[in-house]
Amino acid sequence: MSDGLPLPRRLFAIGALGCGSALVIIDGGIANVALPTIARDLGVASSAVVSIVTVYQVTLVMLLLPFSGMAERIGLKRTYQGGQIIFTLSTLLCFFAESFPFLLIVRTMQAIGAAGVLSVSSALIRHTYPTRQLGRGLGINAVIVTSAAAAAPTVGGLVLAVAPWPWVFACTIPLAIVSLILGRWLPDPPPRLTRLDLAGAIMCAAMFGLVIGGAESFVHGDSPVVSAAVVAAGATIGWFFVRRELGITAPILPVDLLARPIIALSAVGSLTAFMASMTVLVSTPFRLAALGFTPAQIGTCIAPWPLTNMVVAPLSGALSDRIPAGILGGIGMAVSLIALVLLATMPADAGILDVAWRMALCGSGFGLYLPPNSRLVVGSAPHHRAAAAGGLISTLRLTGQTIGATLVAALLAAGVGTGAVPPLVAAGLALIAGLCSIARLRPSVSSPAGFETPAEAPTLRPSR
Incomplete structure (x- = not known):
């Protein structure tokens, strides 16, 4: 098997993957700003219009692992391009939506297309970059x-300033067209000629949908009894599903990969890290608003997090090709833990600069942790299970973010969501992620046997 794509094809493939990832992430979050406008124009209550966001998130989490299992059987490139076509067509339909039910339907279609893209993006990155540059690719x-x-x-916000809300969705269509054109240069590894486990796919989707949907229903004030019953139904299906998957050669829920201690620890660390980051990012605006910050000031305070992440993440990804992820992750979570405690103990008269440098420290810590963690999961999986590993990474990210947002909603409902409690909860989650990272340094966990080939195990090299 060739080690990555040759140049210049690799550059076109990187462009296709970059445009595709940016497309689904932007269109997934861009609707948040337009929610009040959509509620007014379509005559929908503010509490109901939030469904435009939640239906997208829940559908995406439900389908990522089933789609990654399907991709192993029909092909990574076909799944990715098919997902982009569905996403683009449904985005165009969003532009013509004139009723709330129709908009919910096409948002669900968008999530189906996004699941096709995100379920295989990490696997395609693995086949695009040479093994020695895998961490760099995941960092980018x-x-x-x-x-x-x-x-x-x-x-x-910029689109709404000059155009009606349907253009919020339509503005990303040029990016979709560019990604589809460049997609012809994506790697196309041969699929596995095995039958798709349809029953397992349905059980997987039902498990995630019922558990997450029931939890969100509870925190949004619906009947506690009904919400608990929905969560219990999902947990019951999940119990039977996991037992069923243990006896399958290539399961949709990658229990075969999670049986490897190095991947299991990375998965727990990834889940808790994303829960921690989302808990802080969602709760901080409420805290700052309670302290008297204006919306513009709140945006200025939070901006250093993604800005520092943009600098640290590719550097961390490149370093993970040479330095064990356990070391990088341990340092990253130590930095984040300190920053989160500093956020929790921030004085009531804190100014913009006081908040901004703490957020920058948080962003650098998580940026140092996440790319090496993803590299370890993807690099430790056999080539024929790369799609399953990539689907696992995306599922952990979205599940962690969804749980984090739900956790903030619960803290707000309990009356403790605008103070020091959310960053302290996030600090506890970051501590768990850091301990998982350090545990991977044990010889019994981090031996080269955890990698498919010795070349995929990062080694320490002396600096020049």
């Missing part, structure tokens, strides 16, 4: 994802 992709997420509200 992390920067694109972070930058797109940070830019989405700004882009949405």
